[in-house]
Amino acid sequence: MPDTSSLSSLIEALRRLPGVGAKSAARMAFHLMQHDREGAVLLARSLEGAARAVKHCQRCHTFTESDICNTCLDTNRDASQLCVVETPADQAAMERTGAYKGLYFVLMGKISPLDGVGPKEIGIERLLARVAEPQVREVILATNFTAEGEATAHILAHMLKSRGIQVTRLSRGVPIGSELEYVDLGTIAHALEDRR
Amino acid sequence: MPDTSSLSSLIEALRRLPGVGAKSAARMAFHLMQHDREGAVLLARSLEGAARAVKHCQRCHTFTESDICNTCLDTNRDASQLCVVETPADQAAMERTGAYKGLYFVLMGKISPLDGVGPKEIGIERLLARVAEPQVREVILATNFTAEGEATAHILAHMLKSRGIQVTRLSRGVPIGSELEYVDLGTIAHALEDRR
Secondary structure: OOOOHHHHHHHHHHOOOOOOOHHHHHHHHHHHHHHOHHHHHHHHHHHHHHHHHOEEOOOOOOEEOOOOOHHHHOOOOEEEEEEEEOOHHHHHHHHHHOOOOEEEEEOOOOOEHHHOEOOOOOOHHHHHHHHOOOOOOEEEEOOOOOHHHHHHHHHHHHHHHOOOOEEEEOOOOOOOOOOHHHOOHHHHHHHHHOOO | OOOOHHHHHHHHHHOOOOOOOHHHHHHHHHHHHHHOHHHHHHHHHHHHHHHHHOEEOOOOOOEEOOOOOHHHHOOOOEEEEEEEEOOHHHHHHHHHHOOOOEEEEEOOOOOEHHHOEOOOOOOHHHHHHHHOOOOOOEEEEOOOOOHHHHHHHHHHHHHHHOOOOEEEEOOOOOOOOOOHHHOOHHHHHHHHHOOO
């Protein structure tokens, strides 16, 4: 791009977004400057607003703008169940099912030894304090079914069970609507093992 | 995502970036809020700075922060040649070759009848006024070799030639470093036709 330092700065700043490389950043900057300056200003204000207002719920650690999030404050929810998820997006997916009425604990990450993220870094102390509250009867581990998500679930299960807490895990199995022929073999093997 | 209106606004605003859908926008917002608030604030400031400072060069219409861009002001450049490109990114690519020492005219778009973009919308009047200046001897059409870029070149060539201006087009041909076996047939056919 030509001699505009503010445009170069914008392209540099856009590259901090995950999945955005040099060419995408230049394309985004060009689009905003040429076709959507209003969008650029709106995005700037949204970024500033979110950076200022968004904090973590003191109970479940999800994103919220209050001290305690609406889900944790909802007295209609079943306080005996605590579902552990990796991110607010995973929590949102659980909510969209409409099949869960308990509370959450959001790790805001996953255990990943290669990245130096251990139980301490994902707030295991806060989770242990939370599950120590007397109303919690069951902890449902809903971390992702990836290598790191499975490892996280494994480690958390070990630590929670050793404190006498009932721990369950989302079942592995064949996704609804799929044909066995097209399902990966590991999934079929797990579905066979966990048959009911 | 949970009950944070500023986070929802941020996700909505990120979707205005080209190529960013709902899931990418949520992932970007999550990343910025959880891991890079400094980046969020930096991006906000860059967006505001660029939206305020970036304007169009009064001569070549590229992005600049002055009235006339540095390229147009450079008296060492050959004012007898005017290269017409679609975008500042294309101009930057031409500059990186180091093979062109003339001036530019940046269309900031391309003729695209299906999108209602005709010669008028890409500033044909400004281009005609620019090439009417006596020092311009040759207009080099360097629009892209896509259907719309070719159509743009074709229409511009027609309008410029009818005013007695010498018009050339970047040559079509086989890219440097490629093997004929892997080059598409249309390109080989054009390279044969334009052989020299």
